[in-house]
Amino acid sequence: MEVRLLRVTPKGEELLEYATTVSSHRLATRTLVENDYSSVLEHIVFTFDIRGLSVAASRELLEHRIASHTARSTRYNEEADFEYYKPRLDEPARRIYEEAMERARTAYKKLREMGVPREYARYVLPMATHSHYILTMNARSLINFLSLRLCVRASPEMRELAMRMLEICRKEYPQIFNGVFCRGVTQGTCPENEFRPKECPFRDKIPTRKEIRMRGIVEEH
């Protein structure tokens, strides 16, 4: 997978701080994030160029509605030489997986040779087929996306995508993104509650929402 930054709002922190003066009084970018005055963050916009993302993961990406999405069309592009996602599999699973990909490729090519249009032949393509994607998201929506997809419960491919996007975001706007990770880290409590898995690296550090409620902190107010 390759993730490249195509565009980002320049001098975004100046813009954010100016926007806060229009609303009330000047606030530092970090305060906007820490205090969740997040609507102002929508003024900073990122556009990513994502290559080598599977069709399966691109469907998950499309679930993020507060974004602009453009994907490679399998109706207008020839897919006979498709590349595909390769999960880490041991033998003999790896061999069975790759054979399935090659069977799909052969079927696609045969259908095309018979004159079947791309828009029908594409239905034999696997979910693992690589796509090419342009994604535009504002910083507020990015925080939501990253927080959801950096959770250990997210799929490995989406976590990889989110990690690469986070690295780019932190480089461009560290004041906004340095405190961002899964929802537990970003929000200070984990909403996964009893579904938080054993492998979560923050299990002993960040309480779940239910744990906070059980301490009576929320009910008191």
Ligand SMILES: Cc1cc2nc3c(=O)[nH]c(=O)nc-3n(C[C@H](O)[C@H](O)[C@H](O)COP(=O)(O)OP(=O)(O)OC[C@H]3O[C@@H](n4cnc5c(N)ncnc54)[C@H](O)[C@@H]3O)c2cc1C
């Ligand atoms: C670990 C994991 C497992 C998942 N499993 C499934 C699954 O099994 N099946 C499945 O279908 N999806 C699944 N999803 C996808 C998930 O349910 C969300 O659709 C996806 O993460 C997009 O999140 P979002 O709605 O917050 O983002 P966006 O669509 O970008 O929305 C951002 C925010 O805007 C607000 N918003 C957007 N649209 C509306 C609206 N119509 N009404 C009110 N508020 C709105 C909400 O506050 C929302 O959080 C999973 C996601 C994760 C991370």
